[in-house]
Amino acid sequence: MDFFIQLVVNGLSVGFIYGISAMGFVMIFKSSSVLNFAHGELLAMGAYIFLVLVTWVELPVYAAFLLTMATCFSLGFIVERLFLRPLIGEPLIFVIMLTVGLAAMFKGLILLIWGGNLHTFPDFLPSWLSLNWGSVAVQPVYTLALVVGTIFLVLFGIFFKFSSQGIYMRSVADNQRAALSLGVNVKKVFALSWAIAALVAGMSGIILGIINGVNVHDLSAIGLKVFPVVILGGLDSIGGAIVGGLIIGLLETLTGGYISPSLRDVVPYIVLVFILMVKPYGLFGQVEIERV
Amino acid sequence: MRKRVFHPCGNYHENYADQLKVYETDYGRFFAAAGLIVLFGLAPFVSSQYFLYILNSIGIAAIAAIGLNILIGYTGQISLGHGAFFGVGAYAAAFLATRCDIPFLLSVPAAGLITALVGLIFGLPSSRLKGLYLTIATLAGQFIIEYVLVHWEDVTKGTMGITLPKANIFGLEISGDIPFFYVIFMAMLAMLWLAVNLMRTKYGRAFVAIRDNDRAAEGMGIPIFPYKLLAFAISSFYAGVAGAIWAYYTVSITAEPFNLGLSVEYIAMVIIGGMGNMSGAIFGAIFITGLNELLRWAIDLMMNMGMVTQTGLNLAPLREFIFGLAIVLFILFEPRGIAEVWRIIRSSFRLWPFSY
Known part of the structure; x- marks a missing residue:
C-alpha cells in the first residue's frame, strides 16, 4: 500500500510539472493555433541558460532564476519576431513545419554548445522543503514545483482576468478576425504569447533539470509528451493542461511501477490515441461543431 | 502522325484535357526520354560503388517522399510518423520473406498494404476531426510503433534484428548495387507514374479540394473523412513499399533507424523539394540525401583537422542544426521549394533567346 501511495504522490508531482510545461504550449495554441513542436527545445534552453548562470557565472540562485526568466522571455520574443512574424497569413501547415525545423535547429545548437552529456545543477534546495507523512516522502524539488507552479498559475489567472494585455490575448484566442477589427494589435499579442510561453517553458525546464539533470534529449522528449497532456486536457484549455498533466503523470508512474518500466514512456501516447477515439476534444476542450 | 508541339508562344489550352496534360510540350517528352536513357543506360556503369549507393x-527516399507529398502537399495533412511507417514496411517485408517464404515481387506490395493498414489505425481517430489532429496521432504512432518494433520479439527479434534472404525475381537473383539500382528506380518510376496519374483523377482533385478549403469541398459533395483517410493510407503504402525495398537492399535490419529524426527527414524532403509537386519530392530526396552525405564528409574532414580535435568540439550535431536551418530557410524564403526554383530557371530559358 505504501508503495502505491508513494507512486501516486510521485505521479502527481511529475504530472504537475508536465501540466506546467504544457501551459506554455497551450498559450501559443490558443492565441495563434500553432502546434509548437519546438516546445521541448524551449524547455531545454531555459535549463541550459540557468545551468550556465549558476555553475559558470556563479550567480546566486535567485538572481540566476530571474535572469533566466528574462532571457527566456526575450528569446520567445526574438523567435516570434524572426521566424513566425513573416508567416502571418500563410497556411498553418507552413508554420507548424517551421516549428519542426526550429526544433531540429535548436537541438543541434544546444548539442553543439553543451554536448549530449548529462549536466547537473549544484544542490541548492534547502532540506526543509521536503515533506514527510509516515513512510511517504515528497522530495524538496516537487514541493518547489508545487509552490512555483501555483504562483505562476495565480499570476496568469490575474493577468488574463484583469490586465488589458491579458484581455487582448483572450480576445485573439477567441476570434482573431473580430479582435483585429476591434483594434487589437494581433502581432503584439502573438509576440507576447510566444514570450510568455518561452518564459513558462524555461521555468519548467529548470525544475525538470533539477529532477532529472539537464540533458537535451530527455528535455525534448518531454516537450513532445506535452501532446498527450494537452489532447487529454483539451487543446485550448489551460486548466485542462494541468489536469491532463496530473493524469498522464499518474498513469506513467503507475505503469512504470506495476507493469514494466520500458512501457512507461509509451503509455502517454497510447492514452493519446485512445482519447482521440473516444473524446477527441479532450476533457475540457471546446467542441467544434460545424455543419456544411 | 500528330503534329509535334514545341514551345507555344502563349497558352493554347482549348479544353479541360489540355490542362491535365503531364507534358506541356513534346520537348518535355523528349527530355524525359533522354533522362531515362541516361539514368538506366549510363548512370549505373559510370558511377563508383559509393556513388551508386x-x-x-535517393531512389528509395524518393518513393517515400512521393507518398508523403500526396499527404502533405496535396491533401494538406502532416504525418510525423513516416519514419516508423517506413520501418513497418521493412519489418513486414522481412517477416514475410523469412517466415512465410514469400518472393520479393509479392512481399514488397504486401508490406506496403500492411503498412497502410497500420497507418489506418492511427488515421481513423484523427481524420474525422478538423485541423491537424492527424499530426498528433501520427506522432503517437511514431512512438508506439518504435516501442513495438523493439519489444515484440516474436516477430521483430527485438534488438537482434532480422537478416533477409536475397531478393529473387523470376529466378534472377538480385544482389549488389547495380541490379538493385534497376529494381529501385524501376519501382520508383512505377510509383511516380501511379502518383502523377492518381492526382489527375477524381481522387486527386478531391485531395486538392480538401487541402484548399475543406468547407467548400464538403459543400461540393466530397466526403472529407474517407478521402483524408484514403490519402493517408496511400501515403503509408508508399512508405511501406520504400521500407520493404530498403530492407532487401540493406539485407539486415534493426529498429534503430526508424526514429522521429527519420520522419522529420522525410518531411524536410517534401518541404524543401516543393509541396504539391511530384518532381518536388524527387528534388527533396536528392537534396536531403546529398546534404546528408556532404555533411558526413565535411564533418569527418573537420574532425580530423588538428584545430578542431584539440578543442574537443563534437561536430556531429552540426548535421541536425543544418537540417533544421534548411527547413526554416526554405519555408521563410521559398515555401514552394526547389521545384519552384527549377520552374523559374526553366521559364527564364523559355523561347530563349527570343522570349516574348
Missing part, C-alpha cells in the same frame, strides 16, 4: 538511397 547514394543514388540507390
Whole structure:
C-alpha cells in the first residue's frame, strides 16, 4: 500500500510539472493555433541558460532564476519576431513545419554548445522543503514545483482576468478576425504569447533539470509528451493542461511501477490515441461543431 | 502522325484535357526520354560503388517522399510518423520473406498494404476531426510503433534484428548495387507514374479540394473523412513499399533507424523539394540525401583537422542544426521549394533567346 501511495504522490508531482510545461504550449495554441513542436527545445534552453548562470557565472540562485526568466522571455520574443512574424497569413501547415525545423535547429545548437552529456545543477534546495507523512516522502524539488507552479498559475489567472494585455490575448484566442477589427494589435499579442510561453517553458525546464539533470534529449522528449497532456486536457484549455498533466503523470508512474518500466514512456501516447477515439476534444476542450 | 508541339508562344489550352496534360510540350517528352536513357543506360556503369549507393538511397527516399507529398502537399495533412511507417514496411517485408517464404515481387506490395493498414489505425481517430489532429496521432504512432518494433520479439527479434534472404525475381537473383539500382528506380518510376496519374483523377482533385478549403469541398459533395483517410493510407503504402525495398537492399535490419529524426527527414524532403509537386519530392530526396552525405564528409574532414580535435568540439550535431536551418530557410524564403526554383530557371530559358 505504501508503495502505491508513494507512486501516486510521485505521479502527481511529475504530472504537475508536465501540466506546467504544457501551459506554455497551450498559450501559443490558443492565441495563434500553432502546434509548437519546438516546445521541448524551449524547455531545454531555459535549463541550459540557468545551468550556465549558476555553475559558470556563479550567480546566486535567485538572481540566476530571474535572469533566466528574462532571457527566456526575450528569446520567445526574438523567435516570434524572426521566424513566425513573416508567416502571418500563410497556411498553418507552413508554420507548424517551421516549428519542426526550429526544433531540429535548436537541438543541434544546444548539442553543439553543451554536448549530449548529462549536466547537473549544484544542490541548492534547502532540506526543509521536503515533506514527510509516515513512510511517504515528497522530495524538496516537487514541493518547489508545487509552490512555483501555483504562483505562476495565480499570476496568469490575474493577468488574463484583469490586465488589458491579458484581455487582448483572450480576445485573439477567441476570434482573431473580430479582435483585429476591434483594434487589437494581433502581432503584439502573438509576440507576447510566444514570450510568455518561452518564459513558462524555461521555468519548467529548470525544475525538470533539477529532477532529472539537464540533458537535451530527455528535455525534448518531454516537450513532445506535452501532446498527450494537452489532447487529454483539451487543446485550448489551460486548466485542462494541468489536469491532463496530473493524469498522464499518474498513469506513467503507475505503469512504470506495476507493469514494466520500458512501457512507461509509451503509455502517454497510447492514452493519446485512445482519447482521440473516444473524446477527441479532450476533457475540457471546446467542441467544434460545424455543419456544411 | 500528330503534329509535334514545341514551345507555344502563349497558352493554347482549348479544353479541360489540355490542362491535365503531364507534358506541356513534346520537348518535355523528349527530355524525359533522354533522362531515362541516361539514368538506366549510363548512370549505373559510370558511377563508383559509393556513388551508386547514394543514388540507390535517393531512389528509395524518393518513393517515400512521393507518398508523403500526396499527404502533405496535396491533401494538406502532416504525418510525423513516416519514419516508423517506413520501418513497418521493412519489418513486414522481412517477416514475410523469412517466415512465410514469400518472393520479393509479392512481399514488397504486401508490406506496403500492411503498412497502410497500420497507418489506418492511427488515421481513423484523427481524420474525422478538423485541423491537424492527424499530426498528433501520427506522432503517437511514431512512438508506439518504435516501442513495438523493439519489444515484440516474436516477430521483430527485438534488438537482434532480422537478416533477409536475397531478393529473387523470376529466378534472377538480385544482389549488389547495380541490379538493385534497376529494381529501385524501376519501382520508383512505377510509383511516380501511379502518383502523377492518381492526382489527375477524381481522387486527386478531391485531395486538392480538401487541402484548399475543406468547407467548400464538403459543400461540393466530397466526403472529407474517407478521402483524408484514403490519402493517408496511400501515403503509408508508399512508405511501406520504400521500407520493404530498403530492407532487401540493406539485407539486415534493426529498429534503430526508424526514429522521429527519420520522419522529420522525410518531411524536410517534401518541404524543401516543393509541396504539391511530384518532381518536388524527387528534388527533396536528392537534396536531403546529398546534404546528408556532404555533411558526413565535411564533418569527418573537420574532425580530423588538428584545430578542431584539440578543442574537443563534437561536430556531429552540426548535421541536425543544418537540417533544421534548411527547413526554416526554405519555408521563410521559398515555401514552394526547389521545384519552384527549377520552374523559374526553366521559364527564364523559355523561347530563349527570343522570349516574348
